[in-house]
Amino acid sequence: MNLLRLTDKGVYCPAGGFYIDPWTRVDRALITHAHSDHAVPGSRNYLACQAGEHILIKRLGPMGRKSFLRYGESKTVNGVRVSFHPAGHVLGSSQIRLEYRGHVWVVTGDYKLQSDPTCAPFEPIRCNVLVSETTFGLPVFQWPEPRQVFDDINEWWQENQKCGMASIVYAYALGKAQRILSGVQNEIGPIFVHGAIHQINQGYAKDGVQLPNTQYTGKLSVKPDWTQALIVAVPSAQGTPWMRRFGPSRTAMASGWMQLRGTRRRRSVDRGFVLSDHVDWPDLLKAISASQASEVWLTHGYTDHVSRYLQEKGYETRTLETRFRGETFDEDGDVEQASENAPRKEPPVQGEIT
Numbered sequence: 105m106n107l108l109r110l111t112d113k114g115v116y117c118p119a120g121g122f123y124i125d126p127w128t129r130v131d132r133a134l135i136t137h138a139h140s141d142h143a144v145p146g147s148r149n150y151l152a153c154q155a156g157e158h159i160l161i162k163r164l165g166p167m168g169r170k171s172f173l174r175y176g177e178s179k180t181v182n183g184v185r186v187s188f189h190p191a192g193h194v195l196g197s198s199q200i201r202l203e204y205r206g207h208v209w210v211v212t213g214d215y216k217l218q219s220d221p222t223c224a225p226f227e228p229i230r231c232n233v234l235v236s237e238t239t240f241g242l243p244v245f246q247w248p249e250p251r252q253v254f255d256d257i258n259e260w261w262q263e264n265q266k267c268g269m270a271s272i273v274y275a276y277a278l279g280k281a282q283r284i285l286s287g288v289q290n291e292i293g294p295i296f297v298h299g300a301i302h303q304i305n306q307g308y309a310k311d312g313v314q315l316p317n318t319q320y321t322g323k324l325s326v327k328p329d330w331t332q333a334l335i336v337a338v339p340s341a342q343g344t345p346w347m348r349r350f351g352p353s354r355t356a357m358a359s360g361w362m363q364l365r366g367t368r369r370r371r372s373v374d375r376g377f378v379l380s381d382h383v384d385w386p387d388l389l390k391a392i393s394a395s396q397a398s399e400v401w402l403t404h405g406y407t408d409h410v411s412r413y414l415q416e417k418g419y420e421t422r423t424l425e426t427r428f429r430g431e432t433f434d435e436d437g438d439v440e441q442a443s444e445n446a447p448r449k450e451p452p453v454q455g456e457i458t
Contacts, residue, residue, distance in 0.1 A: 110425070120186070132181075138160045139214065152170070175198070209235065216383050233400070233401065236392060239360075239382045245380075270352065274337055274357045
């Protein structure tokens with residue numbers, strides 16, 4: 105029995121009469137998290153996790169009827185028992201558990217297993233069918249320990265101070281930026297953030313997440329000494345007039361794609377830090393095993409590669425051609441070099457690194 109099916113509006117549950125992370129406005133939408141490729145405005149009814157309530161409202165703007173569940177709390181929707189469980193991706197990110205006629209399905213959304221003090225840690229859930237992302241579904245992707253990455257950022261920042269250079273790190277406004285802010289040593293110097301990140305930080309504060317003190321670059325009464333500062337900016341700010349205020353600077357980017365040779369050069373940054381809010385290859389396999397699912401549906405990323413691997417291990421698999429993007433970067437040449445088995449039809453979608 106297939107509890108879910110893919111439609112031209114996204115993943116649909118016919119028994120429950122709802123969509124999960126629909127691509128367009130629908131009557132009833134269940135949302136895994138507030139990233140724009142999962143949360144689309146305009147639906148009549150929303151159901152999401154309470155942990156990220158303020159972030160979701162900030163991202164979607166005026167919403168229709170909305171309700172929120174605490175992690176682990178359940179609600180029956182047209183006979184389907186629905187509950188939200190931590191995905192460890194960003195604040196409020198959830199796996200959605202669906203139970204119907206004795207069968208359990210879990211839709212992971214985006215997720216990671218690495219530690220992150222800005223959101224609840226991933227919770228393995230037993231199920232019959234697991235719907236999993238495969239954004240970094242190649243063996244080449246294996247993340248370093250977060251503490252080592254933050255130590256490297258701190259050291260880079262201090263080196264730049266000695267050279268009289270501002271330190272600018274590009275990171276996605278929701279999730280990655282807050283993770284960096286929570287990990288660096290704010291005693292090194294002042295920390296400034298782009299306006300888009302400042303807005304999201306306010307949502308984090310409303311949802312009870314404490315971050316170090318930062319200053320919004322758009323509201324400064326006195327010009328700072330930028331040479332001592334760490335500036336966390338969104339990738340789209342690169343090359344814009346907004347950057348000129350900082351004077352001499354060195355730039356870096358935080359992304360899982362920084363693990364690949366050549367990506368940093370193509371992004372025209374001085375330094376790359378390998379930091380992702382998605383599972384790497386070992387944790388992807390670990391999460392699938394922990395679910396005890398016999399069937400795995402795979403979305404956005406290297407679905408064919410992961411599918412072949414899982415089939416060899418005895419899993420039944422299916423791939424879904426969804427519009428979810430996960431982390432992206434502008435060119436895919438290095439991914440083709442990453443594995444001779446990497447399918448050409450599945451390069452990262454063009455767009456910002458996230």
